[in-house]
Amino acid sequence: MKINKIMLVAACAATLVSCGNGGGRPNFGDNEFPVAEVGTSNAAMQQTYPATIKGIQDVQISPKLGGFITKIYVKEGQVVSAGQTLFEIDNVTYQAQVRQAQAAVNTAKTQVKTAELTYNNSKKLFDNKVIGDYEMQTAQNTYEQAKAGLAQAEAALANAKEALSFCFVKSPAAGVVGTLPFKVGALVGAQNVLTTVSDNSTMEVYFSVNEKVALEMSKTEGGQSAALDSLPAVKLQLADGTIYAHEGKVTKMSGVIDQATGSIQMIAVFPNPEKLLKSGGSGNIVIPRDHSNVIVIPQSCVMEVQNKMFVYTMNDSNKVQYTEITVDPQNDGNTYVVRSGLKVGDKFVTNGITKLTDGMEIVPITTERYQQKIDEQAKAMSAGDIVNAMKK
Numbered sequence: 001m002k003i004n005k006i007m008l009v010a011a012c013a014a015t016l017v018s019c020g021n022g023g024g025r026p027n028f029g030d031n032e033f034p035v036a037e038v039g040t041s042n043a044a045m046q047q048t049y050p051a052t053i054k055g056i057q058d059v060q061i062s063p064k065l066g067g068f069i070t071k072i073y074v075k076e077g078q079v080v081s082a083g084q085t086l087f088e089i090d091n092v093t094y095q096a097q098v099r100q101a102q103a104a105v106n107t108a109k110t111q112v113k114t115a116e117l118t119y120n121n122s123k124k125l126f127d128n129k130v131i132g133d134y135e136m137q138t139a140q141n142t143y144e145q146a147k148a149g150l151a152q153a154e155a156a157l158a159n160a161k162e163a164l165s166f167c168f169v170k171s172p173a174a175g176v177v178g179t180l181p182f183k184v185g186a187l188v189g190a191q192n193v194l195t196t197v198s199d200n201s202t203m204e205v206y207f208s209v210n211e212k213v214a215l216e217m218s219k220t221e222g223g224q225s226a227a228l229d230s231l232p233a234v235k236l237q238l239a240d241g242t243i244y245a246h247e248g249k250v251t252k253m254s255g256v257i258d259q260a261t262g263s264i265q266m267i268a269v270f271p272n273p274e275k276l277l278k279s280g281g282s283g284n285i286v287i288p289r290d291h292s293n294v295i296v297i298p299q300s301c302v303m304e305v306q307n308k309m310f311v312y313t314m315n316d317s318n319k320v321q322y323t324e325i326t327v328d329p330q331n332d333g334n335t336y337v338v339r340s341g342l343k344v345g346d347k348f349v350t351n352g353i354t355k356l357t358d359g360m361e362i363v364p365i366t367t368e369r370y371q372q373k374i375d376e377q378a379k380a381m382s383a384g385d386i387v388n389a390m391k392k
Helices: 002-019 092-127 133-165 211-221 224-230 367-391
Strands: 032-037 041-061 067-072 085-089 168-170 175-177 195-210 235-238 249-253 263-271 282-298 303-305 308-314 320-327 335-340 347-349 363-365
Touching (some): 041 335, 092 133, 195 282, 211 263, 224 249
Parallel strands (some): 032 363
Antiparallel strands (some): 032 347, 041 195, 067 085, 085 168, 175 195, 195 263, 235 282, 249 263, 282 335, 303 308
């Protein structure tokens, strides 16, 4: 008996729930259906998309040569400037190579000076016809060879100094230092990422939209660039649910569709003067859309069949007609902005559409009367059926 009571209460509750949505309606009798007349209104809608936050420039820092880390000059989260030294790699060997190359340059310079003196002296002797062409040419060749040796030694010195400079890992851009996975004494190579420097003065927020939505935007505005320009300023909902204080602008749309998700990536740029946004964070992009003097209908009265939208309109004979409409792809989850298929003055059924068939004659009632009947039925069920069931 107790089980029967529970089942009856559950059945009553299910009946009440089904009355309020587009798929069902109370059993009013006489084919009564709520009908509304199409009008125009203003609609403020918004679309929300999951997003990932990144610095406008996230640079991975890796050494150009391998060795042991001897010094770390920064801390995690520290703000650094372009060219600032972050790490130092063991450079004893490279310093020795620089000294050796410098000595070679000094030797080469001495040889050039000696060869130059010999050449100048031979030139005077040649001019006085003391020596012949062979001796003169030999002196000149020795001088040129000495200058070439100096150039080669200077190039070797430059290479040695460059190799030594690689031991001092510097930041290529201004930004904030990320994690430091390696400590002093660690052996690292070019394959290791020592840290990441993020330029977070401006942040890029990545989000994806459905391919259909992106296509509609491009077709409506006459191209991808025009579609981006037409988008209003967007907002960023942070991970704690609050709205970020600064608005952003959508600046980029990918030209490639992700085959796995059927979506297109877009990027919105936000200023970050307070450094509140962190690279790697998450949130939601909120795109507002304001419409003036447009036809707005509830989604509950719309049926979607094979990617097409339909409503039931009513003619002067109170017969319903299965009517195709097109809607704005951007919506608030509750209503649609109708682009075509309906005009001001048309009448359409707002609830109980799953019980209708094309050409069916109905008894139209107002939406207010429809809601009143729901309230009356709910009240009667609550006071009568449910209470009586609990008493048995």
